[in-house]
Amino acid sequence: MSGIREPVTAEGSAADAARGHLAAKASRYRIARPDRDLTPVRTTVAGGLETVRLRQRHRGVDVLGGEYVVRMESKGGERVVTGTSGKYFTGLKVATEPEVAAETAVELAVDAVERQLAPRWPDGDADHAEEQPLSGTARGLVVLPRGPGVLTWQVTVRGTDTATGLPVLSEVYIEARTGHPVLQYSGIKSFTTPASAPKGASPPDRSRMPAVTQDGGGTKGSGVRIDGTAVELQVDRDEARKEYVTRDRSRTEAGGGKNLISTWDARGRYWTELVGRWPIPGLKEFGSPTPAFGREATELGVVDAHWAAGKVHDYYKKVHGRDSLDGRGLPVNSLVGFPESPFAQWDGTKVIYGGSNQEYRPFSSALDVVGYELTHGVIENSAGLVPAAQSGSLGEAIADYFGNAIQTDLYGLPMDSPDSGLLGETLCRAKGPRACAARDMNDGRTTSKSFQGVAFSNDNGGVHLNSTIFSGALWDIREDLDTALADRIVYKALTQYMSPLDGFTEGRNAVIAAARDLKVTDGQLRAVERSFDAHGIVPDWELALGVDSDLLFGRLNTDAAVGAGGGWWVTSKSNDDGVEPYSVWAGRVDGTGAPRRISPNDGRYHTRPATDGKTVVWKSTRGSRNPEVLARPLAGGPVKKLFSTDSYRADITSLHVEGKVVTFAFHPLRGGSRVVYLRMGETDPVYIEPSAGGRAAGTGAPSLSNGRIAFSHFGRGKHDIEVLDVATGHRTVMRQLGTPLSAGHTAITGTYVYWLATEDPEYARTAVRRANLDGTGVVDISPAMGKDALHGMFLTASDEAVTVAAQTPDDKLSRLWQLSPDGARLGRVSCNRGEQTTYASAGGKQVVWVDRTTGYNDLVVRNRPAGTCG
Numbered sequence: 089m090s091g092i093r094e095p096v097t098a099e100g101s102a103a104d105a106a107r108g109h110l111a112a113k114a115s116r117y118r119i120a121r122p123d124r125d126l127t128p129v130r131t132t133v134a135g136g137l138e139t140v141r142l143r144q145r146h147r148g149v150d151v152l153g154g155e156y157v158v159r160m161e162s163k164g165g166e167r168v169v170t171g172t173s174g175k176y177f178t179g180l181k182v183a184t185e186p187e188v189a190a191e192t193a194v195e196l197a198v199d200a201v202e203r204q205l206a207p208r209w210p211d212g213d214a215d216h217a218e219e220q221p222l223s224g225t226a227r228g229l230v231v232l233p234r235g236p237g238v239l240t241w242q243v244t245v246r247g248t249d250t251a252t253g254l255p256v257l258s259e260v261y262i263e264a265r266t267g268h269p270v271l272q273y274s275g276i277k278s279f280t281t282p283a284s285a286p287k288g289a290s291p292p293d294r295s296r297m298p299a300v301t302q303d304g305g306g307t308k309g310s311g312v313r314i315d316g317t318a319v320e321l322q323v324d325r326d327e328a329r330k331e332y333v334t335r336d337r338s339r340t341e342a343g344g345g346k347n348l349i350s351t352w353d354a355r356g357r358y359w360t361e362l363v364g365r366w367p368i369p370g371l372k373e374f375g376s377p378t379p380a381f382g383r384e385a386t387e388l389g390v391v392d393a394h395w396a397a398g399k400v401h402d403y404y405k406k407v408h409g410r411d412s413l414d415g416r417g418l419p420v421n422s423l424v425g426f427p428e429s430p431f432a433q434w435d436g437t438k439v440i441y442g443g444s445n446q447e448y449r450p451f452s453s454a455l456d457v458v459g460y461e462l463t464h465g466v467i468e469n470s471a472g473l474v475p476a477a478q479s480g481s482l483g484e485a486i487a488d489y490f491g492n493a494i495q496t497d498l499y500g501l502p503m504d505s506p507d508s509g510l511l512g513e514t515l516c517r518a519k520g521p522r523a524c525a526a527r528d529m530n531d532g533r534t535t536s537k538s539f540q541g542v543a544f545s546n547d548n549g550g551v552h553l554n555s556t557i558f559s560g561a562l563w564d565i566r567e568d569l570d571t572a573l574a575d576r577i578v579y580k581a582l583t584q585y586m587s588p589l590d591g592f593t594e595g596r597n598a599v600i601a602a603a604r605d606l607k608v609t610d611g612q613l614r615a616v617e618r619s620f621d622a623h624g625i626v627p628d629w630e631l632a633l634g635v636d637s638d639l640l641f642g643r644l645n646t647d648a649a650v651g652a653g654g655g656w657w658v659t660s661k662s663n664d665d666g667v668e669p670y671s672v673w674a675g676r677v678d679g680t681g682a683p684r685r686i687s688p689n690d691g692r693y694h695t696r697p698a699t700d701g702k703t704v705v706w707k708s709t710r711g712s713r714n715p716e717v718l719a720r721p722l723a724g725g726p727v728k729k730l731f732s733t734d735s736y737r738a739d740i741t742s743l744h745v746e747g748k749v750v751t752f753a754f755h756p757l758r759g760g761s762r763v764v765y766l767r768m769g770e771t772d773p774v775y776i777e778p779s780a781g782g783r784a785a786g787t788g789a790p791s792l793s794n795g796r797i798a799f800s801h802f803g804r805g806k807h808d809i810e811v812l813d814v815a816t817g818h819r820t821v822m823r824q825l826g827t828p829l830s831a832g833h834t835a836i837t838g839t840y841v842y843w844l845a846t847e848d849p850e851y852a853r854t855a856v857r858r859a860n861l862d863g864t865g866v867v868d869i870s871p872a873m874g875k876d877a878l879h880g881m882f883l884t885a886s887d888e889a890v891t892v893a894a895q896t897p898d899d900k901l902s903r904l905w906q907l908s909p910d911g912a913r914l915g916r917v918s919c920n921r922g923e924q925t926t927y928a929s930a931g932g933k934q935v936v937w938v939d940r941t942t943g944y945n946d947l948v949v950r951n952r953p954a955g956t957c958g
Contacts, residue, residue: 090171090601096160098167103128106140109169110447118178119156126156126176132583134409136163139584144176147184149239151177151231152261153474169913170451171605173598174587175233182237186229186264190241193267194224197243197260198271199737204545205249205256222247222256223360231273233260233589235665235803245277248359251508257435266669266708266710266862268693273476273548275364277464277487277830278433279512279526287652306337309379311391312451315514319395322349323379332375334381335392337759339401346417349401350395354423354440356407366437374424389450389471393422393441396458403459403494404466407572408579414428420462424452425943428516432457434464447517454475454514455498460491476544478504478591485559485595486582488529493566493575503567506530509560529563531556533590536632541922541940542901543647553901557623558592562599564619577603577616593627596620629895635920637942637948641683646670646695646947648692648938651743652677652928654701656722657936658686659696661948672697672706674722677930677949686720688727698743703768705730705745707752715740717752721769730766731773744792749814751797753788760786762857763799763874765814776812778803789832789843791884796861798836800843807831809843811861823866835885835929840909842890843870852875856892858905869911878905884929885909889953891917893927904937904952918950 094113104465106123114120126142137159156174160167167910210323224245232238240261247256261271294612309323309332322336334350352371354362356848361368374390376382385391398421404410412418418516421438423743427440439461441452451457464487467473473483488511492879495501501508507521509529516524533556542550566574584605585598603616620626622803640657645666651658657677660670674692675683686704687694697706717731717740730750739755751765754775761784762775778785781803787810790799796810801821808831809822824831828845835842841861844854845868855872858863869878869890878894881902883890890907904917904924913932918924922941930936936949 089173090605092169092171094169094314094579096169098162098165100135100727101128102131102140102160102162102167103142103166104496105160106142106169110142110156110172115764117156117176119176120132129155130415132415132470133162136161138162138167141174146177146180146182146231146237147850149184149229149231151180151233151237153479153586153587154231154958155235155472157587159584171601171654173585173601173943177233177237177590179235180231180233180237182231182239184229184231185238186239188241188262188264189268190226192654193262193264194226194242194243195737196262196267196269197241197245197258198222198224199598199739200260200262200272201245201256201258204272204737205251211316216508221250224260230261232666235663235667238270238667240270244364244409245358246364247459253359255359255433255435257364263669264689266693268669268709270666271476271544273474273480273544275475276433276435276930277461277475277483278431279451279460280661284480284545293314304675305377306335307332309381311381311395312383312386312394313395314389314449314877315594319391321379321381321394322392322398323381326375329372331375331377332379332381334373334390335373336394336398338398339405343591345419345890347401347412348419348420349397350396351390351397351424351778353425355388355425357423357426357654362426362440363434364435364437368423368514371423371771381918387450388425388443389441389452389932391423392450393424393439393452394459395438396452396455397422399455399498400459400494402499402660407575414469417466418469422452424450432461434461436468440634448515449516451512451515454495454512454915456483456491457512458491459485459494460511463487463490466490467582471590472547472588473586473590474588475548475551477549478554479589479754480548481554482558482592482595484555485550485557485562487567488555488559489562489578492529492577493571497571503571508567510748527552527556527559529556529559533557533560533623535629536634537624539633539921539943540901541633541943543923543925543940543958545647546901548922557596558625561596561619561623561625564622565599565616568615568619569608569635573608573612577606577608580605592625592629593894596625622884630943633919633921633942635939635948636954637918637920637939637950638679639681639724639946640675640936641673641947642905642944644938644947648694648926648945650926650928650936650938651698651704652747652930653699655767655930656699656701657928657947657949658697658699658704658706660697660706669693672704674699674704677934677936679949681769686722687718696741698745700745700747702747703745705743705750707740707743712895713737717743717750719745725802726767730768731764742788742790744790746792746795749792749795755788759875760784760803761788763787763790763797765790765812767814780804781806789834791834791836793836794838796836798834798843800832800834802830802832807845809834809841809857809859811841811863819859820863822863825855825857825866825868833880833882835883835890836861837885837887839887839901840885842869842883842885844883844892847872850854851877853857854880854894856880856883856890856911858909867911869907869909870913882927884927884935885932886929886933889929889933890916891927891929893924904935906933906935914953915955916957918948919954920948 110122129141144151227242246582309321322338324335334351339347430448511527512526513525515520580602581598645662648660672687694709742753856870880894906914922942927937
C-alpha cells in the first residue's frame with residue numbers, strides 16, 4: 089500500500105510506531121496482535137525517512153518469508169506512515185510443539201543433502217562409513233507458510249561434495265512431526281564458470297586468530313591490477329608481523345572496527361574451514377614488506393579484490409547513503425587464493441574468491457563480479473530474498489544489476505553499448521567479452537518464451553537460469569532513464585518494498601511503487617512499466633506458458649517419483665498448500681476417470697510408488713523410524729506391509745512390482761546397498777548378495793520384467809550387470825564392452841537388458857548399453873563419447889522404446905530422450921522448456937513424467953516423442 093499519510097505517535101521507537109499503526113488499522117491489515125506476532129528486524133533511517141521491517145512469528149516461532157514493511161516520515165516532531173508492503177500469513181494454525189528432536193532433524197537433514205548430491209546407487213566403491221563430508225547444525229523451529237502452516241526444524245548442512253569438490257552450504261527444513269525434508273536449497277550465492285570444481289587440501293592445525301593492531305587510520309599503499317592498471321590501496325602496518333597488510337581502515341572511526349575492509353589469504357585452506365564460518369582461526373591478511381604490493385598480489389587477485397571491495401563500499405555509501413552491506417558498518421571480508429578454482433561466492437559472512445587457471449583470471453579481477461557478490465550482502469540485510477525459485481531469481485537479478493551498474497559508472501561505459509549488460513565478460517584470458525560472459529542482461533528473455541521451471545535441486549529452482557528475465561527489465565530501465573535515477577528506484581524497491589518471498593510480479597510492483605514514491609514523471613513511469621511488459625513480467629504471466637504434453641495430475645507439491653504399468657500411473661501428492669504428508673495416488677494413463685488415493689491418510693509420508701496395473705507398492709516413512717514397503721490392490725482392499733527393517737536411517741529406492749514379485753534397492757547407512765525381492769504372501773524377502781568385492785560391495789538399481797530382475801553389481805572397482813531369474817534363482821552376468829568406470833540404472837524387457845555405462849572420468853557422458861537376456865550381443869545403442877553422447881542419469885524401457893533422462897552439452901536441464909531398441913534416435917519425448925524429472929514408461933512409446941515448465945510439479949503424458957525440438 090502506498091500513497092497514504094496517516095499520523096502515528098512521534099514518541100518512542102519507529103518499530104513501536106509501526107506496530108501501533110498496524111494495530112490501529114486491524115481491519116485493513118488483518119493482523120490481530122502486531123505487538124505479539126511481529127518482531128522488529130531492522131529500522132533504517134535516511135533523510136527523515138524511516139523504514140521498519142517486522143518479522144512474523146506464529147506462537148513464538150519465526151515464519152519463513154513472513155515480513156511486513158512500514159514506511160514513515162519523521163519531521164518537525166511529527167511522524168506519518170506513507171506506505172506498507174510485505175507478506176503476513178493470516179491462516180496459520182499449526183501447533184508449535186515438535187515431535188522430532190533437533191538432533192534427529194540434523195541427521196535427517198544431512199541424509200537429505202547426501203541423497204541430493206549423490207543418490208544412493210552403485211557408482212563406485214567408496215565406503216559410506218568412512219566418508220563424513222557433511223555436518224549439520226539446527227537453527228531452530230521455523231513455520232513454512234503453507235495453508236495452516238508446516239512446523240519445521242531449520243538445519244544448516246555444510247561440508248564438501250566429494251564427487252565434485254564443490255562446497256556445500258544447504259538450508260534444509262525438516263517437518264517437525266514426521267521428519268520428512270520439505271524444503272531444501274543452497275545458501276551459497278556464487279558466480280562460477282562451467283568447469284569450476286574447487287579442490288582443497290586437508291585442513292592444517294590452526295589454533296589462534298591473528299593479532300590486529302587498532303591504532304591509526306592506515307597507510308596509503310599501491311598495487312597493480314590484473315589488467316595492468318596501477319591503483320592506490322588502503323593498507324595497514326601490522327607491527328606484530330612487521331609488514332603491511334591488506335587491512336583498509338580509511339573508513340573506520342578511531343579504534344573501531346566498523347567499515348573495515350580486509351582481504352585474507354585462503355591459500356592451502358580446506359572448504360570446511362571457510363564456508364559459512366567467521367571468524368576463521370589462523371587466517372591472515374596478505375602481507376608485504378612495503379606498502380607497494382608486488383607481483384604475487386597481482387597474480388593472485390589480491391590487489392583487485394582489495395581495491396574493488398572499497399569501490400563497492402563507496403558506491404553504496406555515496407549513492408545510497410548506506411553504511412556498508414548491512415547499513416550498520418559491517419566489516420567487508422574477502423578471501424583470496426583458493427587454489428586453481430575460478431569462482432566467487434558470498435556465503436552470508438564474506439566473499440571467497442578462487443584462484444586462476446589457464447582459461448580464467450581470478451574472479452576478483454572483474455569489478456562487476458565483486459559488486460555482484462557484495463550486493464548479495466546488501467540483499468540479505470534488506471529484503472532478505474529467499475535464494476530459491478522466483479525470489480532467488482529476483483535476488484540474482486538485483487545483484488547482477490548493481491554489480492554491473494557499479495562497473496559501468498566507474499569505468500564510464502556507455503549504456504547504449506550492446507555489451508553493457510554482460511556479466512563477467514573480462515574474466516577469460518583468450519575469449520572475447522560475449523563468449524566469456526556468464527550472463528547478459530540484454531539477452532531479451534521473456535517469461536512466456538524463456539522461463540524454465542526446474543526442481544529445487546537444480547540451481548535452487550532456477551535462480552540463475554531465470555534471472556535475466558527480471559534483470560533485463562531492470563537494465564532496460566537504466567538504459568531508458570537517467571542512470572542515477574534508475575539506481576535509486578531499484579535500491580528503494582529492494583530496501584523499502586520487497587519482502588523475502590517476492591516473485592517476479594511482486595518485484596515489478598515494488599519497482600513501480602518505488603518509482604512513484606520518488607515522484608518520477610508520467611513518461612518515466614511509463615518507461616518503467618514498459619520495461620516489465622517487454623519481458624513478460626505482468627500479472628498472471630504464468631498462465632501464458634505453453635506445453636506439448638497432456639496433464640494427468642496437477643500441482644503435486646512433492647519431489648515425487650512416478651510409476652506406470654497396465655494402463656495406470658502412480659505418484660505421490662500433497663495438498664495444494666503442500667502441508668499434508670505425501671500420499672500415493674493412481675489414475676489411468678489415458679486420462680479417463682478420476683485419480684484415487686491408494687495410501688492411508690495416517691500421517692506418514694508415502695513415496696516412490698510402482699504399479700503393474702493391478703497392485704501398487706510404495707515406501708512409507710515417519711521421522712527417523714525405518715522405512716517400510718507397503719502394497720495395496722488398485723481395485724481396493726487392505727494395505728499390507730511387505731518389508732520393514734531394523735537398520736537405522738536406511739533408505740529404499742527403485743521399487744517395481746509384477747504380479748506377486750516385488751523388488752527394490754535397500755540402502756543401509758553403512759556399507760553397500762542390496763537388491764531385495766519377494767513374492768507377496770509367499771516368501772520372506774531375499775537379499776541379492778554381491779559375489780565378491782569387500783564390505784563396500786553391493787547390488788543395486790533393479791528393474792523387473794517377465795519374472796527376471798536386472799541389477800548392477802559393484803565392488804573393488806569392478807561393475808557388472810546381472811539378470812536373476814526369480815523362478816530358478818539363476819544369475820547371468822552380462823558381457824561388457826571394455827572395463828566401464830561405472831554401470832547402473834538398468835531397464836529390462838522381454839527381449840533385452842539396458843543400462844547406463846560411464847567410461848571416461850573426465851568426460852561426463854554415458855553409453856546406453858544393450859544385451860540379450862543371456863548376456864550376449866552387447867552393443868551401445870547410444871555412444872559414450874562424441875557429439876551424440878548423452879549424460880544419462882536414469883532410463884526406462886518398453887518393447888518398443890528406451891527412454892533416457894539426460895543432459896546434453898548444450899542443455900544442462902534434465903530432458904527425456906527416446907531411442908528405439910536398435911539405437912535409432914527417435915528424439916526428445918517433449919519440447920517443454922522446464923525440467924523433466926522422474927518418469928516411467930507406460931508401454932510402447934508412451935511416457936509419463938513430472939514436468940516443471942509451469943513452475944509447478946505436474947504429472948503429464950505423451951504418447952509418442954516430439955522429435956528434434958529445433
